[in-house]
Amino acid sequence: MSKEIGITAKKAADLSEWYTQAVTKAELADYAPVKGFIILRPYGYSIWERIKEHLDRNLKETGHANAYFPLLIPESYLKKEATHFKGFTPEVFWVTQSGENALSERLAIRPTSETIVNDAYSKWVRSWRDLPLLINLWNSVLRSEITATRPFLRTSEFLWQEGHTVHATKEDADKEVMMILEFYRQLIEEALAIPVLLGYKSEKEKFRGALYTTTLEAMMPDGKAIQMGTSHNLGQNFSKPFEIKYLGKDGEMHYAWTTSWGVSWRLISAMIMLHGDDKGLVIPPQIAPIQVVLIPIYFKTEQSDAITAKARTIVETLKKEGIEAHADFRDQYTPGWKFNEWEMKGIPLRIEVGPRDVQNQQSVLVRRDNSQKLIVKDNDLVNEVKKCLSEIQSNLFAKAKTSLEEAVTTVTSYEEFKKTLDARGGFIRSCWCGSTECEETIQNDTGATIRTLPLKDEELFSKCVHCGKPATKVAYFARSY
Amino acid sequence: MSKEIGITAKKAADLSEWYTQAVTKAELADYAPVKGFIILRPYGYSIWERIKEHLDRNLKETGHANAYFPLLIPESYLKKEATHFKGFTPEVFWVTQSGENALSERLAIRPTSETIVNDAYSKWVRSWRDLPLLINLWNSVLRSEITATRPFLRTSEFLWQEGHTVHATKEDADKEVMMILEFYRQLIEEALAIPVLLGYKSEKEKFRGALYTTTLEAMMPDGKAIQMGTSHNLGQNFSKPFEIKYLGKDGEMHYAWTTSWGVSWRLISAMIMLHGDDKGLVIPPQIAPIQVVLIPIYFKTEQSDAITAKARTIVETLKKEGIEAHADFRDQYTPGWKFNEWEMKGIPLRIEVGPRDVQNQQSVLVRRDNSQKLIVKDNDLVNEVKKCLSEIQSNLFAKAKTSLEEAVTTVTSYEEFKKTLDARGGFIRSCWCGSTECEETIQNDTGATIRTLPLKDEELFSKCVHCGKPATKVAYFARSY
Numbered sequence: 018m019s020k021e022i023g024i025t026a027k028k029a030a031d032l033s034e035w036y037t038q039a040v041t042k043a044e045l046a047d048y049a050p051v052k053g054f055i056i057l058r059p060y061g062y063s064i065w066e067r068i069k070e071h072l073d074r075n076l077k078e079t080g081h082a083n084a085y086f087p088l089l090i091p092e093s094y095l096k097k098e099a100t101h102f103k104g105f106t107p108e109v110f111w112v113t114q115s116g117e118n119a120l121s122e123r124l125a126i127r128p129t130s131e132t133i134v135n136d137a138y139s140k141w142v143r144s145w146r147d148l149p150l151l152i153n154l155w156n157s158v159l160r161s162e163i164t165a166t167r168p169f170l171r172t173s174e175f176l177w178q179e180g181h182t183v184h185a186t187k188e189d190a191d192k193e194v195m196m197i198l199e200f201y202r203q204l205i206e207e208a209l210a211i212p213v214l215l216g217y218k219s220e221k222e223k224f225r226g227a228l229y230t231t232t233l234e235a236m237m238p239d240g241k242a243i244q245m246g247t248s249h250n251l252g253q254n255f256s257k258p259f260e261i262k263y264l265g266k267d268g269e270m271h272y273a274w275t276t277s278w279g280v281s282w283r284l285i286s287a288m289i290m291l292h293g294d295d296k297g298l299v300i301p302p303q304i305a306p307i308q309v310v311l312i313p314i315y316f317k318t319e320q321s322d323a324i325t326a327k328a329r330t331i332v333e334t335l336k337k338e339g340i341e342a343h344a345d346f347r348d349q350y351t352p353g354w355k356f357n358e359w360e361m362k363g364i365p366l367r368i369e370v371g372p373r374d375v376q377n378q379q380s381v382l383v384r385r386d387n388s389q390k391l392i393v394k395d396n397d398l399v400n401e402v403k404k405c406l407s408e409i410q411s412n413l414f415a416k417a418k419t420s421l422e423e424a425v426t427t428v429t430s431y432e433e434f435k436k437t438l439d440a441r442g443g444f445i446r447s448c449w450c451g452s453t454e455c456e457e458t459i460q461n462d463t464g465a466t467i468r469t470l471p472l473k474d475e476e477l478f479s480k481c482v483h484c485g486k487p488a489t490k491v492a493y494f495a496r497s498y
Numbered sequence: 499m500s501k502e503i504g505i506t507a508k509k510a511a512d513l514s515e516w517y518t519q520a521v522t523k524a525e526l527a528d529y530a531p532v533k534g535f536i537i538l539r540p541y542g543y544s545i546w547e548r549i550k551e552h553l554d555r556n557l558k559e560t561g562h563a564n565a566y567f568p569l570l571i572p573e574s575y576l577k578k579e580a581t582h583f584k585g586f587t588p589e590v591f592w593v594t595q596s597g598e599n600a601l602s603e604r605l606a607i608r609p610t611s612e613t614i615v616n617d618a619y620s621k622w623v624r625s626w627r628d629l630p631l632l633i634n635l636w637n638s639v640l641r642s643e644i645t646a647t648r649p650f651l652r653t654s655e656f657l658w659q660e661g662h663t664v665h666a667t668k669e670d671a672d673k674e675v676m677m678i679l680e681f682y683r684q685l686i687e688e689a690l691a692i693p694v695l696l697g698y699k700s701e702k703e704k705f706r707g708a709l710y711t712t713t714l715e716a717m718m719p720d721g722k723a724i725q726m727g728t729s730h731n732l733g734q735n736f737s738k739p740f741e742i743k744y745l746g747k748d749g750e751m752h753y754a755w756t757t758s759w760g761v762s763w764r765l766i767s768a769m770i771m772l773h774g775d776d777k778g779l780v781i782p783p784q785i786a787p788i789q790v791v792l793i794p795i796y797f798k799t800e801q802s803d804a805i806t807a808k809a810r811t812i813v814e815t816l817k818k819e820g821i822e823a824h825a826d827f828r829d830q831y832t833p834g835w836k837f838n839e840w841e842m843k844g845i846p847l848r849i850e851v852g853p854r855d856v857q858n859q860q861s862v863l864v865r866r867d868n869s870q871k872l873i874v875k876d877n878d879l880v881n882e883v884k885k886c887l888s889e890i891q892s893n894l895f896a897k898a899k900t901s902l903e904e905a906v907t908t909v910t911s912y913e914e915f916k917k918t919l920d921a922r923g924g925f926i927r928s929c930w931c932g933s934t935e936c937e938e939t940i941q942n943d944t945g946a947t948i949r950t951l952p953l954k955d956e957e958l959f960s961k962c963v964h965c966g967k968p969a970t971k972v973a974y975f976a977r978s979y
Contacts, residue, residue: 049568051605056618059563082540087530088655107597114592115642124532137537146830152540161596174569349627
C-alpha cells in the first residue's frame with residue numbers, strides 16, 4: 018500500500034488528524050459539497066445497518082414499531098413548546114420557497130420530531146386502549162453546525178433513530194425510559210464494545226423540553242467525553258400543549274405522559290476513536306459487516322486452483338455458521354496490499370491460505386486487535402474462528418473498560434479539579450451542591466460540564482467542589498465532544 | 499365495528515373516496531400538517547419494510563451496496579446538467595436560511611440525487627479497477643406537489659430507493675439497466691402480485707437527463723395507468739459535466755457510463771387500488787407484515803384456557819415455519835369487531851379457534867381474497883396454511899393479470915382511440931409514427947400519454963394512429979396517475 022493510501026498520522030500524537038484520515042481512507046465517509054455535511058459511503062453505511070439491526074431487534078421484541086414522519090415542520094408547531102423552540106431555533110434550516118414561490122409560513126427541516134409526532138399522537142390517542150403507543154423513527158435530522166465538520170461527530174445532518182412513546186402514567190413512562198437506556202447500554206457495551214457511565218443529566222444539561230434526561234457517556238483517548246445516547250421522560254410538557262388526552266378506565270380524561278430517546282451515527286465516531294490504532298480502524302466483531310477476510314496467497318500458478326478451492330470452501334463453511342466471511346480474490350492487488358487495506362478497514366480476523374496451508378490442511382489466522390497469529394487445522398477452523406471473534410470482542414471491551422475506570426479521578430478541591438482536567442482530562446468525580454450557578458461557573462472556568470449524575474446516588478465524600486457549601490450529589494464532570 | 503370505523507365508500511362507485519378511507523382507516527398513513535405531506539404509520543411502514551427486504555436482497559446479492567448522501571444540494575450542482583435542472587427546478591423546496599442567517603447560495607432539498615452522487619463519483623472513480631461502482635440509497639425526496647394530496651401517489655415527500663451506478667462501457671450500463679428492470683418486475687409481479695407492461699419510455703417521457711428510460715406500467719381499476727418504477731441509462735450525460743473519468747486497461751482516460759433507477763412507496767398505492775375491496779385492503783401474502791391472524795373465540799369462561807393455549811401453540815408453530823402469524827388476544831374487542839378490523843387491514847388469512855375446534859382438534863381458516871372457509875385438522879394445519887397463502891398469492895396475481903390483458907385495446911383509428919379511452923380507459927395499443935409532435939397532440943386532445951414502447955418491437959399493424967403517416971413503433975397509450 019502506498020503512503021498516500023495508508024494512514025500517515027499517529028493516533029497518540031494527533032487524534033484529530035488520525036481520525037479524519039481513518040474515516041476517509043477506510044472509506045467510511047467523505048466530505049459533501051455543503052459545509053458541515055458528509056456522505057456515508059457503503060462501508061460506513063453497512064456498519065450503520067448493523068447498529069440498526071441490533072437495536073431494532075430489541076425494539077420490535079418489546080412492541081415498538083417503526084414509522085416515518087415528514088421532513089418539514091411548520092414553524093408554528095416548533096413554537097408550541099417554548100423551551101424546546103428556544104433550544105433548537107438557532108440550529109434550524111428553514112425552507113422558504115417551493116419552486117419559484119415564497120411560502121406563506123416558513124418550514125423547519127426537522128431538528129428532531131417531538132412537535133410533529135406529538136401533534137399526530139393527539140389524533141391517534143383516544144382511550145386507555147390505545148396506550149402505550151410505541152413508535153420509533155429511523156431518519157436523518159438537520160442542525161446547522163458552525164464549528165469545523167468532523168464526520169459522525171459534528172455534522173449538520175446526521176442519521177439517527179428517534180423513539181416517541183405515549184403512556185398512561187408517569188410510572189409507565191419512567192419504565193420505558195429505563196428500558197430504552199438498557200437497550201442502548203447493550204448496543205453500546207455489548208455490540209460496540211464501548212463501556213459507558215449511565216446516569217441522569219443535570220437540569221442545565223437535560224433535553225430542551227424534558228422532565229428529565231438519562232444518558233450514556235463514554236470516554237475518548239484524549240480525555241474528552243462523548244454523549245452516546247439519551248432517553249428522556251418528557252412528562253406532560255408535550256402532551257399539554259399538543260392536547261394528548263385519553264379516556265381512562267375511570268371514565269375521566271387524562272393528559273398522557275410521553276418519552277423520547279435517540280442514538281445517532283455518533284456511535285460510530287466513538288467506536289473509531291476508542292478501538293482504532295495507527296493502522297486504522299478496529300471494528301468489534303459484533304458490529305463488523307465483514308468479520309473474517311480471507312486472503313489467498315498464490316506463489317506458483319499450478320497451485321492456484323487448490324488454493325482458490327480451499328478459500329471458497331472456508332468462506333462457505335463460515336457463512337453457514339452465521340459468520341460474515343469474505344474472500345478477496347482480486348488479482349490486481351498483492352497479498353501485502355490487501356493485508357494493509359483490510360487492516361485499515363478494521364476487519365477483526367484475517368485468514369491466510371497459501372500453498373503450505375493446502376498441503377498441511379491448515380490455515381493461518383491473524384487477529385486485528387493484537388496481531389496474534391495462529392496456525393489452525395482445518396478441522397478446528399470453525400471453532401477457532403468463533404473463539405477468536407469472541408475473544409476479540411471481550412478483549413476490546415476489557416481494554417476500554419480499564420481505560421474508562423482509569424479515566425475517573427475523584428477530587429475534593431477545585432484546585433485538584435482544574436489541575437486534573439488540564440493534566441489528563443477524563444471524568445472528574447466530585448461532590449456538587451446541586452446549583453446551576455456552580456455548574457455554570459465551573460463550565461466557564463474549565464470547559465467541563467456535568468456529563469452525568471449516577472442513576473443511584475453515590476455516597477457524598479466532601480462539600481461542593483466549587484462553592485464549598487453542603488453537597489447534594491456526586492457528579493461526573495468532563496470536557497466533551 | 500361501528501360505521502365510523504369501517505369503510506363507507508364503495509370501491510366501484512368512488513375509487514378516490516374508497517382509497518382515502520382504506521388508507522387512513524387501515525392506519526397505513528395519515529395526513530401531515532403541511533399540505534402535500536403524509537405520515538407513514540407503523541402498519542404502512544411495515545409494508546414498506548417488506549418491499550425493502552425483497553429488493554435489498556437482490557441488490558446485495560448482485561454486489562450493490564447501500565449508502566447515504568446529504569439531503570441538501572447546492573443550486574450550482576443541480577444546474578450542471580441543464581435538462582435535468584430545467585425538469586426539476588419548478589418542484590424544488592429551497593433552503594435559504596440557517597438559524598437567523600441567510601445562506602449565500604440557496605440549497606435544494608434533493609428532488610433526486612444524480613448531481614450530488616455523480617459529483618462524488620468523479621472523486622471515487624480513478625481506474626477500471628473501481629468499476630462497476632454499484633450504490634443504492636434508501637431515502638426520501640421532496641418534490642412540491644400542487645394538486646390534491648393522495649397518500650403514496652401524489653405527495654410532496656416520498657420514500658423511495660435511488661440506485662446510481664458507474665460502468666466502463668455502454669453495454670455494461672445497458673445490462674445493469676435491464677437487470678434492475680427484472681428485479682423490479684420480480685418485486686412487483688411476484689411479491690406485490692401486480693402484473694406490469696415492461697418497455698421503454700418515449701423521448702418525451704424519458705427521465706430528464708437520461709439517454710433512455712425503461713419502465714414498468716400497471717393498470718388500475720379506473721382505467722388509469724401507474725408508472726411503478728423506472729431504470730435509466732444516463733449515457734455520458736452526467737459523467738461529462740461531472741467529469742467521471744477512468745483509466746482504462748488500455749492506458750487511456752475514458753468518460754464512464756452511468757445509470758440510475760428507482761421505485762417508491764407509490765408501489766403501495768397500486769397494491770391498494772388493485773387488490774382491495776369494499777371491506778378494505780387485501781395484502782398479498784409475500785408482502786403482508788402479518789400473513790395469518792388468529793382470533794380466539796371464547797364462549798364460556800371454563801374453556802378459555804384451552805382456547806388460549808391452542809391459539810398460542812398454533813402461532814408458535816407457524817412462526818417456526820417462517821410464517822408471520824399473530825394472535826389477537828385483546829379482550830376489549832369482540833371477535834366480530836376483530837374480524838372486521840383485520841379484514842380492513844387486508845391480512846391474507848384468518849384462523850378462528852373456538853370451543854368446538856379445541857374439542858375436534860381443528861381450526862377454521864378464512865381466506866381474505868375470496869372469503870372461502872376451510873375446516874382444517876390440527877395435523878394438516880401447517881401445510882394447509884402454506885397452501886392457502888400460496889394460492890392467495892397466485893389468485894391475486896391471476897385476477898390482476900386477466901384485468902390487465904382485458905384492459906389493452908388495439909385500435910387502428912384515432913376515432914376508435916378516443917372512443918375507447920373515454921368509454922373504458924386502459925391501455926390503447928396503437929401504431930405511432932415516432933414523432934413527438936403527434937405524441938403531444940394526442941396528449942392535448944385526450945390526456946393520454948405513451949406509457950411504454952415494448953422492449954421488443956411488436957409487428958406494425960396500421961399507419962400512425964394520429965397522423966396517418968407510416969408507423970415506426972407500436973405504442974401503449976393511457977391516461978395515468
